[in-house]
Amino acid sequence: MKEFVSRLLRLFHTHNLSYAIGGSVASSHYGEPRTTQDIDLSIVLDETAAPPFVLACEQLEWYISPQETMRAVQDGGTFSVNDGFWKADIFVIAGDAFGIESFKRRRQEKLFLTGEIAWFLSPEDTIIHKLRWCGGKPLDKHMRDIAAILHVQNDRLDLDYITRWAVTFRAGDLWAGLLDAYRRRQD
Amino acid sequence: MSDWKTNPTLVLQLLDYEARRNPALRRRMAILDVLARQGFTRREALIGAVEAQLGAGVFGASPYPCLWNDMRALRDAGIAIGYSRAKGTQGYFLRLESLSEEVQTVIRQVMREIDFEHLDRVAQASPERRVEAVFEMIDFAQEVSQAGRQDRERNR
Numbered sequence: 026m027k028e029f030v031s032r033l034l035r036l037f038h039t040h041n042l043s044y045a046i047g048g049s050v051a052s053s054h055y056g057e058p059r060t061t062q063d064i065d066l067s068i069v070l071d072e073t074a075a076p077p078f079v080l081a082c083e084q085l086e087w088y089i090s091p092q093e094t095m096r097a098v099q100d101g102g103t104f105s106v107n108d109g110f111w112k113a114d115i116f117v118i119a120g121d122a123f124g125i126e127s128f129k130r131r132r133q134e135k136l137f138l139t140g141e142i143a144w145f146l147s148p149e150d151t152i153i154h155k156l157r158w159c160g161g162k163p164l165d166k167h168m169r170d171i172a173a174i175l176h177v178q179n180d181r182l183d184l185d186y187i188t189r190w191a192v193t194f195r196a197g198d199l200w201a202g203l204l205d206a207y208r209r210r211q212d
Numbered sequence: 213m214s215d216w217k218t219n220p221t222l223v224l225q226l227l228d229y230e231a232r233r234n235p236a237l238r239r240r241m242a243i244l245d246v247l248a249r250q251g252f253t254r255r256e257a258l259i260g261a262v263e264a265q266l267g268a269g270v271f272g273a274s275p276y277p278c279l280w281n282d283m284r285a286l287r288d289a290g291i292a293i294g295y296s297r298a299k300g301t302q303g304y305f306l307r308l309e310s311l312s313e314e315v316q317t318v319i320r321q322v323m324r325e326i327d328f329e330h331l332d333r334v335a336q337a338s339p340e341r342r343v344e345a346v347f348e349m350i351d352f353a354q355e356v357s358q359a360g361r362q363d364r365e366r367n368r
Contacts, residue, residue: 026347026350027347027350027351049346050343050346053342053343053345053346054339054340054342055339056331056342057326057331057334057342058343058345058346058349059346060346060350060353061346061350134339134340135339135340136343162314162315163315163318163319164318165318165321165322165325168318168319168322169322169325169326172323172326173326173331176328176332176335177331177334177335180299182300183300184298184300184301185300185301188251188252188300188301191251192249192250192251195249197248197249197250197251197252198248198249198251198305198306198310198311199311199315200251201251201252201294201301201305201306201307202306202307202308202310202315202316202319203308203319204301205294205305205307205308206308206319206320206323207323210328211328
């Protein structure tokens with residue numbers, strides 16, 4: 026996994042693609058470490074940059090669907106890359122208001138893999154992503170990740186910002202309920 | 213009382229009919245709708261959102277006391293509505309008990325399972341070290357899986 030992630034980030038760098046690490050790697054960065062089988066990333070990818078990126082993945086003998094990738098580039102959405110074992114789910118932010126705003130707020134943090142600086146979604150945007158993809162049916166791993174970020178980041182979080190996007194993604198009640206449960210647990 | 217849950221569609225139809233004849237009921241239903249969509253909602257914003265749905269003046273000449281009465285009625289009905297003064301989450305919100313049982317179960321279980329004292333210790337580590345731990349966990353899980361596979365092959 027380590028090598029796969031490291032090579033993928035190098036590929037982004039070589040192809041001059043802007044990215045941000047999200048998902049469980051970001052939630053481990055801001056909250057509680059947990060194991061995972063894939064890495065979630067957001068990237069800016071357009072129709073010109075997509076074919077050389079796909080080709081580069083294929084040259085590494087990674088599996089990537091050119092059709093799925095182009096669909097994600099044109100309509101927004103995700104595509105995946107895998108090396109036969111490890112997988113990256115890549116969210117293309119084209120035209121997605123939250124994706125665009127979350128990209129403006131991304132942060133450079135030191136990544137132990139290479140000792141280099143890598144881009145991460147902010148802790149708030151990591152939470153919002155998890156609320157967004159719950160679709161009203163939260164998975165315990167996502168709820169746990171969010172609770173851990175709340176605890177570790179504490180009063181550094183911009184709760185107004187999270188609330189605003191949670192409402193947009195129809196997860197306002199879930200966010201309020203989760204925060205309620207967390208605060209009661211802390212009392 | 214009959215078990216209305218066997219046919220909620222008809223009961224909702226009846227409720228809708230009653231709400232059209234009963235402004236207080238209509239307002240309270242709108243309050244729940246706004247809170248379910250928006251989570252934390254300040255008093256002024258809540259009044260504004262309900263008026264946007266039902267029309268200006270729906271709270272009468274004294275909106276704040278009217279809203280207060282509505283909240284009391286909803287709470288009397290057993291609906292768990294909280295009020296938060298915390299920075300960033302000011303306003304009314306539906307408490308955990310108002311979410312579906314399925315969602316409540318997931319959240320309660322997570323809150324029970326997390327060891328917050330341990331998390332305080334984890335928080336002392338650098339973010340970089342926490343990400344490193346992710347990859348250590350993955351390596352460890354792979355080693356355990358590999359050892360298990362080798363054991364099974366030896367015992368075959």
